[in-house]
Amino acid sequence: xxxxxxxxxxxxxTAAHSGTHMSRDPRVWRYMDLLSLLFLLxxxxxxxxxxxxxxxxDQNEGTGGLLTDVVNNTIVPSVLSVPTSPAQELQNRKExxxxxxxxxxxxxxxxxxxxxxxxxxxxxxxxxYISCWHTSEIESDFMWRVYAKHExxxxxxxxxxxLLQSLLVDGIKPAKxxxxxxxxxTRDERIRGRLDLELGSWAAFIxxxxxxxxxxxxxxxxxxxxxxxxxxxxxxxKQLIHEIRLSPLVPDWAQDPLLRxxxxxxxxxxxPLIEPKRINLRIV
Numbered sequence: 001x002x003x004x005x006x007x008x009x010x011x012x013x014t015a016a017h018s019g020t021h022m023s024r025d026p027r028v029w030r031y032m033d034l035l036s037l038l039f040l041l042x043x044x045x046x047x048x049x050x051x052x053x054x055x056x057x058d059q060n061e062g063t064g065g066l067l068t069d070v071v072n073n074t075i076v077p078s079v080l081s082v083p084t085s086p087a088q089e090l091q092n093r094k095e096x097x098x099x100x101x102x103x104x105x106x107x108x109x110x111x112x113x114x115x116x117x118x119x120x121x122x123x124x125x126x127x128x129y130i131s132c133w134h135t136s137e138i139e140s141d142f143m144w145r146v147y148a149k150h151e152x153x154x155x156x157x158x159x160x161x162x163l164l165q166s167l168l169v170d171g172i173k174p175a176k177x178x179x180x181x182x183x184x185x186t187r188d189e190r191i192r193g194r195l196d197l198e199l200g201s202w203a204a205f206i207x208x209x210x211x212x213x214x215x216x217x218x219x220x221x222x223x224x225x226x227x228x229x230x231x232x233x234x235x236x237x238k239q240l241i242h243e244i245r246l247s248p249l250v251p252d253w254a255q256d257p258l259l260r261x262x263x264x265x266x267x268x269x270x271x272p273l274i275e276p277k278r279i280n281l282r283i284v
Contacts, residue, residue, distance in 0.1 A: 009178025033149040048129035064203035124201035129231035166240035
C-alpha cells in the first residue's frame with residue numbers, strides 16, 4: 001500500500017487489559033503459522049485482515065460488544081466526594097437504581113436499534129484493515145494452541161512502538177496508521193463509560209466482550225480509500241522483529257528441518273536466528 005492509498009486513521013489512547021500503556025512500549029506478540037511467517041519474511045509485508053475476515057472466527061467482530069450492550073440512556077458516572085453529603089448519597093442511589101433498570105432491559109427490545117447501528121458502522125468501516133497482536137511480557141500457552149495452528153506455529157516478538165515505527169516505510173506517514181489496545185468492558189462499564197459515543201464506529205473493533213479478555217490484544221489498523229482484495233503493508237523487518245520463537249508444541253522430529261529452512265532466510269535479512277524451542281509444554 002502507498003501513502004496515497006490510505007485515509008488518515010486514529011490512534012486511540014486506551015490502556016491494555018493488563019494495565020500497561022503505549023508510553024511503556026509493551027512487548028507484543030504475533031502468533032502465526034508457517035505460511036504466514038514465510039509471507040512476512042519473503043515479501044517483507046505485514047498482512048492486514050479486513051473486518052469481515054475476522055468475523056469468520058468471531059461473529060461479534062464489528063459490533064464492538066454492542067449486541068451485549070444496553071446504551072439507550074447512558075449514565076454519567078458517580079461524582080465522589082469525601083466526606084459525602086446527603087444530597088450526593090441520594091444522587092448516587094438514583095444513579096444505581098437507573099443502572100439496575102437499564103440492565104433489566106431484554107436484548108430483544110434493543111435488538112432492532114443495535115442492528116441499525118451495526119449496519120451504519122459496517123458502512124463506515126467498509127475499508128478498515130487490521131493487524132492483531134497479543135500484549136504480554138511472557139509467551140502464552142493459550143495463544144500457541146489457538147492462534148499458531150497448534151503444533152507448527154511461530155511467534156514474532158516486537159513492541160508496540162517499534163511495530164508502528166516499522167510500518168513507516170515507503171513514504172507512509174504516521175497519520176495513516178491507527179492503533180489502540182482492545183477494551184473488554186462489562187455491560188455496566190459500557191453504560192457508565194459511554195464508550196460507543198466516545199469511540200464512534202471505531203468501537204466496532206476496539207471494544208470486545210469480556211469473554212475475550214485473555215487475548216489482551218493490541219491492534220494496528222489502516223483505512224484504504226477504496227476496497228482492496230488484500231491489504232499488505234511494507235514493513236522494516238529489522239525494526240519489527242526482536243525475535244522469532246518456535247512453538248514449544250512443535251514435535252521434536254520437525255524442529256531441525258524448520259530451523260534449517262528458516263534460519264538462512266533470517267540470516268539473509270540480518271534478523272536474529274530462531275532458537276530451538278525453550279520448553280516442552282506436553283505432559284510426558
